Amino acid sequence: MVRIRQFEERCVELYSGGEVRGFVHLCIGEEAVSAGVLGALGPEDAVVTTYREHGHALARGIPAESVFAEMLGRVTGCSRGRGGSMHLFDVSRRFYGGHGIVAGGLPVAAGLALADRMRGQEHVTCCLFGDGALAEGEFHETANLAALWDLPLLLACENNLYAMGTALNREHAQTDLAARAASYGLVAWGVDGMDVLAVERAVARAARAIRDGAGPVFLELRTYRFRAHSMYDPDRYRDKAEVERWKERDPIQVLSTRMRAEDGLDDKAIAEVEKEVSEELDTALDHARQGGTEPVEDLLRFVYSPAEGSS
Amino acid sequence: MTGVGARQAGSMSYREAMREAMREALAADDRVFLMGEDVGRYGGAFGVSLGLVEEFGPERVRDTPLSESGFVGAGIGAAIAGLRPIVEVMTVNFSLLALDQILNNAATLLHMSGGQVAVPLVIRMTTGAGRQLAAQHSHSLEAFYAHIPGIRVLAPATVADARWMLAPALADPDPVIVFEHGSLYNGTDSTADEPGPVDLGSAVVRRPGADLSLITYGGSLGKALTAAEQLAAQDEVDAEVVDLRSLRPLDDATVIGSVRRTHRAVIVDEGWRTGGLSAEVAARITEQAFYDLDAPVERVCGAEVPVPYAAQLEQAALPQVPDIVAAALRAVG
Ligand SMILES: Cc1ncc(C[n+]2csc(CCOP(=O)(O)OP(=O)(O)O)c2C)c(N)n1
Numbered sequence: 001m002v003r004i005r006q007f008e009e010r011c012v013e014l015y016s017g018g019e020v021r022g023f024v025h026l027c028i029g030e031e032a033v034s035a036g037v038l039g040a041l042g043p044e045d046a047v048v049t050t051y052r053e054h055g056h057a058l059a060r061g062i063p064a065e066s067v068f069a070e071m072l073g074r075v076t077g078c079s080r081g082r083g084g085s086m087h088l089f090d091v092s093r094r095f096y097g098g099h100g101i102v103a104g105g106l107p108v109a110a111g112l113a114l115a116d117r118m119r120g121q122e123h124v125t126c127c128l129f130g131d132g133a134l135a136e137g138e139f140h141e142t143a144n145l146a147a148l149w150d151l152p153l154l155l156a157c158e159n160n161l162y163a164m165g166t167a168l169n170r171e172h173a174q175t176d177l178a179a180r181a182a183s184y185g186l187v188a189w190g191v192d193g194m195d196v197l198a199v200e201r202a203v204a205r206a207a208r209a210i211r212d213g214a215g216p217v218f219l220e221l222r223t224y225r226f227r228a229h230s231m232y233d234p235d236r237y238r239d240k241a242e243v244e245r246w247k248e249r250d251p252i253q254v255l256s257t258r259m260r261a262e263d264g265l266d267d268k269a270i271a272e273v274e275k276e277v278s279e280e281l282d283t284a285l286d287h288a289r290q291g292g293t294e295p296v297e298d299l300l301r302f303v304y305s306p307a308e309g310s311s
Numbered sequence: 312m313t314g315v316g317a318r319q320a321g322s323m324s325y326r327e328a329m330r331e332a333m334r335e336a337l338a339a340d341d342r343v344f345l346m347g348e349d350v351g352r353y354g355g356a357f358g359v360s361l362g363l364v365e366e367f368g369p370e371r372v373r374d375t376p377l378s379e380s381g382f383v384g385a386g387i388g389a390a391i392a393g394l395r396p397i398v399e400v401m402t403v404n405f406s407l408l409a410l411d412q413i414l415n416n417a418a419t420l421l422h423m424s425g426g427q428v429a430v431p432l433v434i435r436m437t438t439g440a441g442r443q444l445a446a447q448h449s450h451s452l453e454a455f456y457a458h459i460p461g462i463r464v465l466a467p468a469t470v471a472d473a474r475w476m477l478a479p480a481l482a483d484p485d486p487v488i489v490f491e492h493g494s495l496y497n498g499t500d501s502t503a504d505e506p507g508p509v510d511l512g513s514a515v516v517r518r519p520g521a522d523l524s525l526i527t528y529g530g531s532l533g534k535a536l537t538a539a540e541q542l543a544a545q546d547e548v549d550a551e552v553v554d555l556r557s558l559r560p561l562d563d564a565t566v567i568g569s570v571r572r573t574h575r576a577v578i579v580d581e582g583w584r585t586g587g588l589s590a591e592v593a594a595r596i597t598e599q600a601f602y603d604l605d606a607p608v609e610r611v612c613g614a615e616v617p618v619p620y621a622a623q624l625e626q627a628a629l630p631q632v633p634d635i636v637a638a639a640l641r642a643v644g
Binding site for chain 1: 348352353354356374376377378379380404405408422442443444445446447459614615616617619620621622623624627628640
């Protein structure tokens with residue numbers, strides 16, 4: 001979580017300095033979801049996610065250098081600089097994006113799960129998406145397919161209470177998201193998304209149930225983003241006091257408070273972790289900056305697969 | 312006039328012009344309402360509707376959930392029932408979720424019902440690349456919509472067109488789609504003082520010239536004008552610049568008239584080349600003015616690739632001024 005937090009703080013600097021461009025969506029405040037969900041999945045499980053995915057990518061094990069390089073548009077980035085912040089991919093880690101169309105990843109995740117099922121693999125496909133995605137037909141269609149075909153699919157809804165500037169109760173008639181998912185026949189429950197251990201436990205339990213053949217599961221991970229929707233967002237639509245209230249449940253604080261009480265964690269140990277992470281990210285960023293850029297002559301690569309002929 | 316409208320027209324940005332057009336429409340006709348994702352409290356994803364919810368209230372400046380097919384379809388229903396909805400879809404990329412409603416309902420109901428069900432709906436959306444937003448936020452899919460009979464497709468390229476196209480679009484009894492290139496919003500230009508509603512079906516000559524016709528629209532107009540100035544200064548080539556303005560219907564008379572005068576045509580389109588608008592315009596020129604041509608029709612289009620994030624690749628994927636100049640020189644050469 002500390003790593004994700006510091007990574008994102010660097011992103012702010014890189015964006016302000018003009019080194020990173022485009023739309024950048026930070027997950028500061030939502031680190032417990034990244035660390036908890038990805039921490040509970042195995043390397044064979046597949047992951048599909050959204051444009052707010054730096055945390056998911058790092059927690060999946062994609063090196064920080066590779067993510068930085070992607071955001072800097074370098075050929076050494078995990079999507080060769082063609083995707084940027086919103087489209088991180090690493091198929092070697094079964095990390096299938098990085099989707100920019102809200103809810104667009106959901107049916108794709110159902111297909112990954114279907115393929116595993118058809119091949120008799122015991123893997124889980126985990127699809128991460130926001131509360132806003134539940135308003136799209138794609139959610140309805142995927143939930144129905146998953147339940148109908150009994151797919152090994154974990155629908156992990158990162159409910160941060162806002163879809164851009166639209167609050168949950170102004171986008172959904174039924175704001176109990178788990179209840180809605182249950183109406184499709186999915187096993188569904190809500191989880192404190194600010195508590196990384198609670199998230200990890202819930203995902204581990206869900207994944208076990210899915211592997212045991214209990215069918216698809218929907219988890220509502222209740223969390224909050226401390227920053228604006230994207231670097232472009234002036235954040236006019238919510239009360240500053242509300243943000244401050246949620247910051248009292250900062251997931252890093254929640255965990256460190258518990259570890260102080262239960263494991264004797266002290267300030268010195270915390271400072272050491274922070275320093276270690278900071279040094280790691282310094283090196284990662286340095287290396288990322290040294291990465292080359294894709295030559296313009298290669299613009300038309302990856303439109304078709306090499307084996308299929310050229311464009 | 313209030314707010315932005317009280318300002319000197321000449322200092323108005325494209326964004327403000329579009330906002331002023333909506334304010335005027337909302338004030339003039341209580342059948343008009345605006346709906347879309349984050350158009351209200353947030354002020355519009357690109358800030359176009361900023362302040363309108365305070366002025367007209369959340370009934371008439373209506374935030375919708377992330378449900379493009381749902382709220383575009385609801386716009387169709389409200390239009391049929393006698394209202395005059397302006398539906399904002401954040402970008403053309405996301406409009407594909409509503410393409411079924413636009414094509415199978417909005418564009419089709421009048422014909423299918425034997426003339427009974429007209430759909431007086433206006434849909435606004437951004438389009439285009441240039442801001443390093445990568446493939447899913449950068450495409451120019453105007454040609455997809457220009458393909459569909461039953462709708463009108465507009466591409467205001469100037470501040471004046473942003474200001475004055477909306478009223479006639481709302482007065483049109485049929486569905487109209489307005490494409491706003493994302494890179495235009497902050498811009499101001501010399502057209503800002505041009506007064507009054509525009510004739511929706513007509514293209515305009517933005518720069519007269521004798522040697523060739525640069526035919527373009529939307530976000531590429533500025534590049535074509537710059538290319539024309541360079542051609543005049545460096546190569547003594549006098550290029551006429553035609554702004555299509557309406558992508559459906561296409562104004563054949565203006566385009567063909569220009570080509571008949573200049574005998575050469577270069578079409579500039581940020582969209583893809585294959586099956587795109589440039590192909591349609593080129594085909595019409597060969598159909599109607601083949602014997603007037605002194606050179607093959609040239610096209611400068613977006614590269615046939617999903618738009619990449621990295622700056623140098625994105626710029627290489629888009630039509631640029633030197634590409635236009637080079638195509639023009641080939642045509643006159
Ligand atoms: C189909 C579609 N419509 C609109 C958008 C613009 N948009 C991007 S993110 C977003 C809000 C999504 O909110 P939510 O699903 O709750 O996820 P969060 O950003 O809160 O993580 C919107 C409206 C989009 N990317 N795709």
